Amino acid sequence: MKPIYLDYAATTPVDPRVKAAMMDCLDADGLFGNPASRSHLYGWLAEEAAEDARRQVADALQADPREIVWTSGATEADNLALKGAALARRERGRHIISSAAEHKAVLDPLHWLGEQGFDITLLNPGADGIISPQQVADALRDDTILVSLMHANNETGVLTDIAAIGALCRAREVLFHVDAAQTFGKEPLSMATLPVDLLSVCAHKLYGPKGVGALYVRRAPGLVLDAQIHGGGHERGLRSGTLPTHQLVGFGTAAALAMAERESEQARLQALRARLWAGLEATGAVRLNGHPTQRVAGILNVAFPGRDGELLMTAFAGIAISSGSACTSASLDPSHVLTAMGLGAADALSSLRFSLGRFTSEADVDVAIGVVSEALTRLSA
Structure with missing residues (x-):
């Protein structure tokens, strides 16, 4: 047994309802077209399905669909957020704050940025696993350009007070990135009210397929990212690559189900x-x-x-x-x-x-x- x-x-295993929606995008009778092929019906239908999925993910975050950038998962979303923000803002400063308890999808890009001349401060959580707002406040400097903290730790499940920490960052005009892979669709996450600039999510923690995720990028003056993948200018130039319609539809369906339940x-x-x-x-x-x-x-x-x-x-x-x-x-x-x-x-x-x-x-x-x-x-x- x-x-x-x-x-x-x-x-997580894929929910049967998600699987059914994905199957409709795979064969010649379904939405198998390339969403970027805008010269015929197959491409139009695939693009419509991809945009419907984008809207479902955006709705789950109370965000604008234009703020959702498709990625291959939370790891790529973290890399785009951290490297993209740091490289775009390096003339303003080179100090980044994060936690020693982050996922390797954050720690490894930060290590790489450290090799590029950025100064990385890693805060240690308390015995209860919490990074406090005061710790972040004490670590902020005039040259701090980015703070990155996960919403829920993937090993302990401990939650970070991202509202309070985001408010500190907003007051200092410091970008705030949150890895929400473990909380998307589970904890309340309203980008309409939370002071979060960048937020990483993925489908496979949410009963959707592996290999697909998204980065929320707040539409705000001065919030610019350097793209990390080039080759076609997809996703408004932030992430090139043919969109996997079946995975996006699965992600959107999983997000909608999660919010309903x-x-x-x-x-x-x-x-x-x-x-x-x-x-x-x-x-x-x-x-x-x-x-x-x-x-x-x-x-x-x-x-x-x-x-x-x-x-x-x-x-x-x-x-x-x-x-x-x-x-x-x-x-x-x-x-x-x-x-x-x-x-x-x-x-x-x-x-x-x-x-x-x-x-x-x-x-x-x-x-x-x-x-x-x-x-x-x-x-x-």
């Missing part, structure tokens, strides 16, 4: 997470990593002090979980997120992430609790 899937923070789905996930934590806590052998309440509904990161996380994942063979980000799953090093929060290497290596989603049931949670409890008892014996 397949293990119970509890790794939704890594990726967001409140009920997040309430259900919060209840499931509480049920899971109560069961794990009852074993007496775990400790919660990160703030207990300031977190996205579906993610639970726990330490099993004195245990080895890799050994535990083998012992928990009935459930599919992870020790952190999928992008770092091959590494034997302790989680950079947890060590940035102050955990020692041993505790970080004993920590595992459980993440729940749309197709997780109460029965799945109860089985997971049983698997963990039985394995811990067996290992102790």
Whole structure:
């Protein structure tokens, strides 16, 4: 039997309704045309489908569709935001603020920018995983041009107060980028009210397909990005490349479904997470990593002090979980997120992430609790 899937923070299965919409864009009877082919009906219909999807993603963000730039995922969106903004504003300053607990899709581009002569400040979160507005305020300088912080950490689920930090940036005329891959369609995100200039999202954390994402770019005077991919001038010159109609339609459908079901789905996930934590806590052998309440509904990161996380994942063979980000799953090093929060290497290596989603049931949670409890008892014996 397949293990119970509890790794939704890594990726989500495509919702059947999303799959059905995508299938209509693949064969000769569907919308298979190139959206950039404006000389015939096939291209017009494909372009219409792509723009409908853009509108659905924009609506989920309460943004203007013209502010949505298609990308291949959140990683490319992060690269376009960070490199594009830094290179376009380098004459104004070269200081960038971020966090040591960011995803590698942010940390690696920042490392590259550092090699290009930019000065990077990486803030360490508190023991609860939170980067406070005061930390950002204290780090801002006259030459700061960009702040980049994720909305919810992909390993701990801890949420950042992007409204307060965005207000600080807006007052200093500093661009604010947010990686919202883990919160798009789950937490309220209104670009009409939030002081966020650039925001990265993707489809595969939202029951849509892999390989497609978007960067929200606020339409504001002086907000200019240097394109990172050239070859045709697509997406108003910001991102060249033939648009994958089926993936865009899948992304748009997933975004629309998420918004229609967001409140009920997040309430259900919060209840499931509480049920899971109560069961794990009852074993007496775990400790919660990160703030207990300031977190996205579906993610639970726990330490099993004195245990080895890799050994535990083998012992928990009935459930599919992870020790952190999928992008770092091959590494034997302790989680950079947890060590940035102050955990020692041993505790970080004993920590595992459980993440729940749309197709997780109460029965799945109860089985997971049983698997963990039985394995811990067996290992102790």
